[in-house]
Amino acid sequence: MRDKFSYFAKLVKDIKIDPDSLLRFEEELQSINSQIVNESDVLQHLSEKLGMVSQTLDADASKILIHPVTQKMNDLGRNLVINFQDESSDVFPMNSHGMGTRSWVTFLTLLSYVDWQIKLRGSEDKCYHPIILLEEPEAHLHPNSQRNIYKQIKSDMLPNR
Incomplete structure (x- = not known):
């Protein structure tokens, strides 16, 4: 990042x-x-x-x-500086998290960028059709975390346009 x-x-x-x-x-x-x-x-x-x-x-x-x-x-x-805080813990800087979390946040910034470009181009009446290809995203993560990431990608993360 x-x-x-x-x-x-x-x-x-x-x-x-x-x-x-x-x-x-x-x-x-x-x-x-x-x-x-x-x-x-x-x-x-x-x-x-x-x-x-x-x-x-x-x-x-x-x-x-x-x-x-x-x-x-x-x-x-x-x-x-990007920090993460859950309900019951202190603020924890993203650069202190593990490699998997940092990698996933980096991927989320890509999704954020693409979504922002869609909004910008939509307001200008310009076509924009991004294609994102993933090969084994976060293969080094625990299988449960992989399933959660897959659900996230499949549901509302990628706009259906």
Whole structure:
């Protein structure tokens, strides 16, 4: 999912948000970044030491800015973190799950991408007929998990168009 050419990256590369809201969100992100740096002795120290580059470059009015959180909404998709939480457990990042779960989520991003393209093209009155071929999806999974995936694919995951 981190690959810039993945279907996930294609889907989240352009998060369309109203321009007024976008400006407001980016201002809030800037404020959050400043608050995090101001609250962290380590980040303040790092900023101060990295700021010494101004002396090397003879740029007295320059400064180092540390942004722990992405600053631009367009960069948001690159840093998106997917978490999973069931009813009774803590939030668990997807990259900490097993290979089978991560592989299945990657496949679900493909389905999400295809479904999104169908919606986009449908609103533009353009034909789009995707074909997805699978050969032994998740063959390494437990047979019960394989049956559940098959039911998921067969039922409502793939649109009947």
